Amino acid sequence: MQLVLAEGALSRTDIGRMTGLSRTAVTARVGQLLAQGLLVEESGAESTGGRPAGRLRFNAAGGIVLVASVGRSRIQLAVADLGCSVLAECSIEVDQGIGPQRCLPPVVDQLYRMVTDCGRDLADVRGIGVSVPGCVDPDSGAMVSSTALPSWDGIPLRELFRRELDVPVLVEKDVNVMAIAERRSPLRGVPDMIMVKASTGISIGIVLGGVLQRGALFAAGELGHVPIGVEPPVLCRCGQTNCLEAVAGGWAIAKALQGLGRDVKHVRDAVAVALKGDPEALGMIRDAGRRVGEVLAAAVTLLNPEVVVIGGDLASAYEPFVAGLRETVYQRSTALATRQLRIVASTFAERQGLIGCATLINDWITSASAIDSATTAPRSLNLA
Numbered sequence: 001m002q003l004v005l006a007e008g009a010l011s012r013t014d015i016g017r018m019t020g021l022s023r024t025a026v027t028a029r030v031g032q033l034l035a036q037g038l039l040v041e042e043s044g045a046e047s048t049g050g051r052p053a054g055r056l057r058f059n060a061a062g063g064i065v066l067v068a069s070v071g072r073s074r075i076q077l078a079v080a081d082l083g084c085s086v087l088a089e090c091s092i093e094v095d096q097g098i099g100p101q102r103c104l105p106p107v108v109d110q111l112y113r114m115v116t117d118c119g120r121d122l123a124d125v126r127g128i129g130v131s132v133p134g135c136v137d138p139d140s141g142a143m144v145s146s147t148a149l150p151s152w153d154g155i156p157l158r159e160l161f162r163r164e165l166d167v168p169v170l171v172e173k174d175v176n177v178m179a180i181a182e183r184r185s186p187l188r189g190v191p192d193m194i195m196v197k198a199s200t201g202i203s204i205g206i207v208l209g210g211v212l213q214r215g216a217l218f219a220a221g222e223l224g225h226v227p228i229g230v231e232p233p234v235l236c237r238c239g240q241t242n243c244l245e246a247v248a249g250g251w252a253i254a255k256a257l258q259g260l261g262r263d264v265k266h267v268r269d270a271v272a273v274a275l276k277g278d279p280e281a282l283g284m285i286r287d288a289g290r291r292v293g294e295v296l297a298a299a300v301t302l303l304n305p306e307v308v309v310i311g312g313d314l315a316s317a318y319e320p321f322v323a324g325l326r327e328t329v330y331q332r333s334t335a336l337a338t339r340q341l342r343i344v345a346s347t348f349a350e351r352q353g354l355i356g357c358a359t360l361i362n363d364w365i366t367s368a369s370a371i372d373s374a375t376t377a378p379r380s381l382n383l384a
């Protein structure tokens with residue numbers, strides 16, 4: 001499976017040659033993948049001796065995945081194919097404060113409707129990928145700590161999304177999913193990377209040696225709650241004072257702009273005002289970039305990433321935000337750590353979370369563990 005995903009269409013002979021597996025072993029494995037609908041055979045493309053040997057390619061149309069990227073102020077939903085092409089998408093505003101048991105059922109209803117609207121059937125769903133704004137225990141699928149949605153902590157989200165569908169559901173922290181999205185971009189081969197989510201809050205996703213780092217209690221990367229020097233002290237929404245995001249987070253910028261009489265409810269409004277040329281909003285965003293860069297410099301010195309990727313709503317004002325960020329990252333990191341460092345915008349911009357959730361679940365569906373545990377019997381489906 002991994003070979004076909006990496007190389008494109010291959011014959012059984014190619015697969016045997018490249019893996020060193022016997023013909024019988026290749027035939028058995030390919031037979032399993034054809035039965036699961038993950039490969040299709042292009043007939044008559046190549047001939048070995050008397051019998052035409054078709055080339056095998058990945059069957060992106062062999063199923064669909066459901067995707068939900070939960071943010072503090074909205075939830076982005078999508079239906080994608082197994083190759084992460086988005087077939088349908090929408091963004092809905094819901095009151096997440098009422099807790100996931102009450103908030104999620106209409107969200108899942110909407111996802112199911114989107115499946116029908118794009119001409120597919122719920123029986124085609126092979127998995128669900130979800131991102132949430134807080135630290136997640138990927139084994140239980142529950143948030144363990146979120147300052148953005150504290151009422152969601154400890155509640156297993158898998159069953160709320162899965163309902164009657166007998167499919168895997170993966171739940172991951174939003175910034176980690178944004179890092180995973182870059183596996184679908186030209187950065188896919190970069191082993192050491194930091195993804196910055198600069199939005200309502202600020203956090204980073206860390207990939208080292210090609211492996212996502214979550215930390216011992218899944219709390220790695222909470223950069224927004226690193227204390228910085230501020231006078232007079234400011235209170236953060238986590239209860240501590242002088243956290244980075246209490247100065248440079250989207251919620252803090254929106255609040256500061258409200259104080260100046262601007263009609264700004266959310267970080268996206270603040271960015272819109274700045275992009276229209278409001279000098280004070282622009283100044284705040286550039287200054288936020290500087291502040292984030294100050295703290296990020298410590299992570300760059302510590303981890304020596306090859307690339308820092310900037311995403312999230314604040315990154316929509318990329319020029320002023322990143323101008324400030326570059327300034328302090330290069331000033332305050334060691335020279336060797338920044339010698340070849342690239343700071344770039346996230347590949348999928350607004351859709352980074354959606355593509356990341358689709359990648360999260362599709363990478364699982366096409367993994368050896370999932371393929372070996374899957375049954376080839378038709379999956380039962382009861383939606384009564």
Ligand SMILES: [Zn+2]
Nearest residue numbers: 225236238243
């Ligand atoms: Zn804080």
